[in-house]
Amino acid sequence: MKQHILFHENPQKLHINTEPNRNYFIPFSPNADPFKAREESDRFQLLNGTWNFRYYNSFFEIEDDFLDTSFSDSILVPSNWQLHGYDKPMYLNIKYPIPYNPPYVPDENPVGLYNRKFNVDLSGGFEHFLNFEGVDSCFYLYINHKFVGYSQVSHMTSEFNVTDYLVDGENVITVMVLKWCDGTYLECQDKWRLSGIFRDVYLLARPTIRISNYRVVTNYDTESDKVNIELSIKANTAVIAKLYDAKENLLSETLVKADKASFLLESPQLWNAETPYLYKLILLTEQETIGEKIGVRQIKVENGCILINGVAVKFKGVNRHDSNPVTGAYVSKENMLKDLYLMKQHNINAIRNSHYPNAPVFLQLCDELGFYLIDEADFEAHGSVEASHTPDNNGDYSGIALIANLKEFEKAILDRADLMVSRDINRPSVILWSLGNEAGYSKALERVARYIKSVDSTRLVHYQSMHELEGAEKAINNEETLDVVSMMYPGTDWITKNFLTNQNEKRPLVLCEYCHSMGNGPGDLEDYWKSLYTSNRLSGAFVWEWCDHSVVMSKAENGKTMYAYGGDHNEPIHDSNFCIDGLVYPDRTPHTGLKEVKNVYRPIRINPIAIDKGVYEFVNTYGFMELSEALNCRYEVTECGNLILSEDIEIYLPANSKKIITIPALAGISGKSLYVRFIFTQKYDSKWAEGGFEIGFEQFTISETIRELIPIESKSQIDFSESKHLIEIKGKDFTYHLDKHTGLFRKLEFNQKDLIEKPMEFNAFRAPTDNDCAVKGDWYKFHLNELITKVYSINATKNEDCITITSHMALGWYAYHNTFELKSTIQVYSSGQIRLQSNIKVVDKRPYLPRFGLRLFMNNEFSDVEYYGYGSYESYSDKHRASYKGIFTQKIWEMHEDYIKPQENSSHFGCEYVKIGTKDLCIKIESEKDFSFNASEYSQEELSNKAHNYELEKSGYSILCVDYKQSGIGSASCGPYLLEEYQFNEKEFDLSFFITPEVSKF
Secondary structure, X not given: OHHHOOOOOOOOOOEEOOOOOOOOOOOEOOOOOOOOOHHHOOOEEEOOEEEEEEEEOOHHHOOOOHHHOOOOEEEEXXXXXXXXXXXXXXXXXXXXXXXXXXXXXXXXXXXXXXEEEEEEOOOOOOEEEEEEOOEEOEXXXXXXXXXXXXXXXXXXXXXXXXXXXXXXXXXXXXXXXXXXXXXXXXXXXXXXXXXXXXXXXXXXXXXXXXXXXXXXXXXXXXXXXXXXXXXEEEEOOOOEEEEEOOOOOEEEEEEOEOOEEEEEEEOOOOOOOOOOOOEEEEEEOOOOEEEEEEOOOOEEEEOOEEEEOOEEOOEEEEEEOOOEOOOEOOOOHHHHHHXXXXXXXXXXXXXXXXXXXXXXXXXXXHHHHOOEEEXXXXXXXXXXXXXXXXXXXXXXXXXXXXXXXXXXHHHHHHXXXXXXXXXXXXXXXXXXXXXXXXXXXXHHHHHHHHHHHHHOOOOEEEOHHHHOOOOOOOOOOHHHHOOOEXXXXXXXXXXXXXXXXXXXXXXXXXXXXXXXXXXXXXXOHHHHHHHHOOOOOEEEEEEXXXXXXXXXXXXXXXXXXXXXXXXXXXXXXXXXXXXXXXXEOOOOOEOHHHHHHHHHOOOEEEEEEEHHHOEEEEXXXXXXXXXXXXXXXXXXXXXXXXXXXXXXXXXXXXXXXXXXXXXXXXXXXXXXXXXXXXXXXXXXXXXXXXXXXXXXXXXXXXXXOOOOOOOOOOOOOEXXXXXXXXXXEEEOOEEEEEEXXXXXXXXXXXXXXXXXXXXXXXXXXXXXXXXXXXXXXXXXXXXXXXXXXXXXXXXXXXXXXXXXXXXXXXXXXXXXXXXXXXXXXXXXXXXXXXXXXXXXXXXXXXXXXXXXXXXXXXXXXXXXXXXXXXXXXXXXXXXXOOOEEEXXXXXXXXXXXXXXXOOOOOOEEEEEEEEEEOOOEEEEEEEEEEEEEEEEOOOHHHHHHXXXXXXXXXXXXXXXXXXXXXXXXXXXXXXXXXXXXXXXXXXXXXXXXXXXXXXXXX
């Protein structure tokens, strides 16, 4: 029986006995509604469910008579066997999971043997076609102990005509799935390496005379506003084509002649991601009916711009993997809809299927909901980089095209593109075909691009590795075959200084990956979009990536879900937590990064023209929707965080246009700390959100008064005394101890209550974020996390109502010059109020700082937090577009952002004051200059040292960090270095805070 198992190391034998590639459709009976869910078709038999299963550690362990083997185990189909106790998951980004020896794979090649019984009624005279929508990595198929065929390409459909192998009644199917095959060299994507039958399996019953393939082309002419819908149909029977509008009104009916038919429509409703109108086409034969939803749209490049229906579009995009923390690579329709609804709610209009085609149902959902898709072939050979490294070239990318240049893989590379194009050819949501991802460029890929263009001239061809002309053969003239320039993670300066000024480059630019959202991030979104809006040639960008792709291990003792990343299953090689890099957590709870995306991707942008006169320019970035028909607008004016004025306004603004508008009520308005926020909400109910759902906002400063903080007056007595180690300051309701060896307080007792439980300290460290990867080594090198204090001098004097302590000190660590020199003045007033002022100098040749400020460890009863700053989401200098300036009140445990890999989180930028306390007592910290703060139950040491969020232990304190400044977030874990304007690079600065104990006002 094993004589058939000889194709998985032969790249010339990709598919044995499979059907010719065809477009995706599900047939129904002639009188049925072909637009119902496919499960309702009586011609569709779903074979998902519980299958018998047997696992082998090696291909060589399989018995010669394996078809007669007994099964004691079972497994769900679809699923991945690693998530059911067989083998173990492996997460890799750019490395091959096997030795590099193409086309061969290890002899110790695990195998999953699947088996089940199913019933078929053969009395109707139908032929039966068995479809596998996704099997990783390859499989051998047997029906009733007979070999049927073989196929590979994990993320594409394999269809077999199994009619001759079936018997009337009960049948047995056996599928042998191999973990690795020669196709593994072409599927080295950044993902969990999981195996098995992971997409739907079903049987189609079809008449012998039938439609086998068809193509729909919508030739829309923008000038005449007409469309000629052309049908090309491969069939061996008569076909009637009927065209309906979305309300099921019959528009036209025709008999297909010579495999061709067409419909001419005047002033058609056009498809786009904002208004995804779909016509309904029914193809009717004597014995079956097929339904196809058609989107009329035109795609072209003109003057270096991507135009949809004549309009220059912006792809406000995201990359998306198939990922579910419980089911792995299997994603149900419900999971798909959850993703897509969340994307619509957060203003995402484009998806890159990274790095393989999704299940066909996903693309249909994108048609209906409205998304622009980059459909990407199941091809990546990133592991070639690592495989090509030697001591001489370790670290470069010169070998990325190794596989792309191997002659024996040319057929397989073309096959993967053809499978994608053939299946998805009729999907209106597909705007660009992508040859694959990160495999270098070569003559083979150039030929694939030319082939796609010969098959489909209505879409654009994309490939990120277009510039990587490495390997034995150099590709030439890619401007003839690739319609867009595609880049990953260029800096914003490259876009404006290099791309737009390149006189030799006429194509549009698409950033297929940018703004790496790993952990606390991304922090550079708004900067990118300021650049992207400068030219219509800049067609948009796709955040990496949508979700933290992780797998659930179990529940921790503290009740938290244990999400795994690379290394958690003791894999021999892995890429750690690089898979925890999404805008949503594995369970689809949004990160703050997704909230940031939402408001950066807001459809309406506003430019202040004359704020004092209430004059603003409104810019409608929708390509196809008039503003007043789509959104409601309201503005709110706050003074010192309190609402003083609100008004609903109606703004008529055509798509893709701008208008200057004067708002009379905002003219001449004056006050202290005045802000106006324009809020846009969805006007009507939709599938993904009810009317009134907030789409975006924009806030502007009307006036800011220079803040002059004056000490609280008090007639109470105050005095101090000194010992060798302490300065004790006593007033009516307080006793403070200042440590002479640190220059800061070690005790603050107010109203007989200790305000701090550990000594106050200067703080220059944060738990490194994933995006701090490029600089955190230097932070640790100079031990910013454990600075040693040296006090050169400290003196205390008494005025009438104030004790003043001046000090001169340094902060540093062993082996190096001190990093900081401080000259500080602390004033303690008779009211108990403290004013701390420090001049800080930073020694040369140090990295930019994480932060600098004070850290206070308070009793954990101090759990109420109020602040006037950017909230309610965490905010930083480069990551605060999801937040606005206001007064916010939260519990301290509500403020923690529970990243799977613990790191700095939940700071708040642009604050004027923060209060933390209980119902009876609080500390208020304020400054004449905006500052940032963080309040947390977790120490930065705990966040730095723990590998997973479920390992975190609360400190037992309420920890408050107040910072003169903190560096921005950026996206350097895979993107460019943090922009200089967001780096805390000052070599001298002044820190100043008022610290006021007071009876709580919460």
